[in-house]
Amino acid sequence: MTPAARQSAGIAIIDRILAGEPAEAALTRWARGARYAGSGDRDAVRDWVFRALRQRRSARAWSGAEAESGRALMLGMLRMDGMRPEGWTGKHHAPAPLTEAEASSLSAPPPVLSRGEAGDIPDWMLPLFDAALGAQADTVLKCLRERAPVFVRVHARRAQVAEVIAELATAGITAAPHPLARQALQLEGATRRLKQTAAFAEGRVELQDLASQAVTETMAAHLPAGGSVLDYCAGGGGKALALAAMGFAVSAHDADPRRMRGLLPRAERAGDRVALVETPRRNWPCVLADVPCSGSGSWRRAPEAKWRLTPGRLAALQATQDAILTRCADLVAPGGLLAFATCSLFREENAERIAAFHDHLPGWSEIAQHVWTPLDDGDGFFLSLLRRAST
Ligand SMILES: C[S@@+](CC[C@H](N)C(=O)[O-])C[C@H]1O[C@@H](n2cnc3c(N)ncnc32)[C@H](O)[C@@H]1O
Known part of the structure; x- marks a missing residue:
């Protein structure tokens, strides 16, 4: 596919997403109907689509268009990069030629962006970012407009970090340790080949965000080795699997058990055991509540x-x-630990929830609180470790 044809495909997919279709579904539907697209084409189209979603407000402002559309966002992204649309001829799957209005918008002086446009968020969220991050708010917003780095977790008991680095290098993937989590490797190079490597197929590495790994490593530092943990909101099981790999006896629960569909096959690939529980009993030495949140991190x-x-x-x-x-507090044994985690940056979902918890449930003490932001390289995450009184 030519660059213009890739942009044309991106425009059509972005239009579907703007009309309400989830991004992954729109991309999959396009890929099924585009047998001519090679893996390089699919990656390039995906990159355009996800960039448009990250930079939706600024791209619209750069386009100068009255109405938001896939075409406007694509023109805005090109202009933001100092590029003009090349090959937009309407032929060979390229986008239609520029209209007069589009051509004159592209030659107008660069837009002066509002703070919400520059940070690519709705205006109502600005006070939330300011309250949570103070002077770092705009730097974090800038970071959230870019692609996330790729991290894997090296299985804590089945692989050596140095061996995995050497093994991935043979597949053209550069892997480097990161000080935030012992088992984490940041990948560069041919990262999209990871799933074809033996290290992945044999469960010696798993894709997992850096801060998500920092959450489970921090929990582990406060727990007796090999103890039982209930992951009450296990979802796809990223943290359950990390804890199981460290040797904890992990049970996983989720209000929507379908979300745990992939958990057992992933545990099997890693050579670990995770038990699924529908109705958790009480008296757990540790319960993890990795709660649903805005995902702002x-x-x-x-x-x-x-x-x-x-x-x-x-x-x-x-x-x-x-x-x-409240529910998880009831499941923790006296003297046990409740770990509350979100991938949100907002105080409203983090410190304020812990304050509300203390207000209505006395007898708990917070033994540690951690905040990670994208400036630490991984997702934004919050972790509070709460100890239940022994009696
Ligand atoms: C942030 S996700 C969990 C991510 C997962 N722990 C991981 O590390 O991959 C939150 C999960 O909480 C589940 N959930 C939502 N409401 C719940 C509830 N009332 N009780 C238990 N789980 C709930 C959702 O279905 C979702 O899978």
Whole structure:
């Protein structure tokens, strides 16, 4: 595919997403109908689509278009990069030629972006970022407009970090340790080949964000080796698998068990055991509540979510977080640990939830609190470790 044909495909997919189709579904549908597209084409189209979702407001402003559309966002992204649309002839799958209005918008002086446009978020969220991050807010917003680095977790008991680095190098993947998590490797180069490597197929490495790994490593530092952990919101099981790899006896629960579909095959690939529990009993030495949240720390990887979030949805998430905390507190044994985690940057979903928890549930003490932001290289994450009184 020519660069213009790739842009044309990106425009059509972005239009479907703007009409409400989830990004992954729109990309898959396009790929099924585009047998002529090679893997390089599919990667390039995907990059355009995800960039448009990350940079939706700024791209629209750069396009100068009255209405938002895939075509406007593509023109805006090209202009932002100092490029003009090349080969937009309307032939050979290229986008239609520029209209007069588009051509004159592209020759107008560069736009002066508002703070929300420059940070690529809805304006109502600016105070939330300011309250959480203070002077770092704009730097974090800038970071959230870019692609996330790729990290893997090296299995804590089945592989040596140095061996995995050497093995991945033979596949053209450069892997480097990161000080935030012992088992984490940051990948560069042919990262899209990871799933074809023996290290991946044999479960010696798993894709997992850096801060997500820091969460489980921090938990492990406060737990007796090999103890039992209930992952109450296990979802796809990223943290359950990391804890199992460290030798903990992990049980996984989720309100929507379908979300745990991939967990057992992944555990098997890693040579670990995770038990699925529908109705957890009480008296766990440790319960992890990795609660549903806005995901504001992970918007580099899931940028659709930032445009879907509303103040009402954020308030509903806070109520769910409180309810899950209360439920999980009841499941922890006296003297046990409750780990509350979100991939949100907002105080409203983090420190404020812990304050509300202390207000209505005395007898707990916070033994550690950690905040990671994308400036630490991984997703934004929050972790509070709460100890239940022994009696
Ligand atoms: C942030 S995700 C979990 C991610 C996962 N722990 C990981 O590391 O890959 C939150 C999960 O909480 C689940 N959930 C939502 N409400 C819940 C509830 N009331 N009780 C238990 N799980 C819930 C969702 O289905 C979702 O899978």
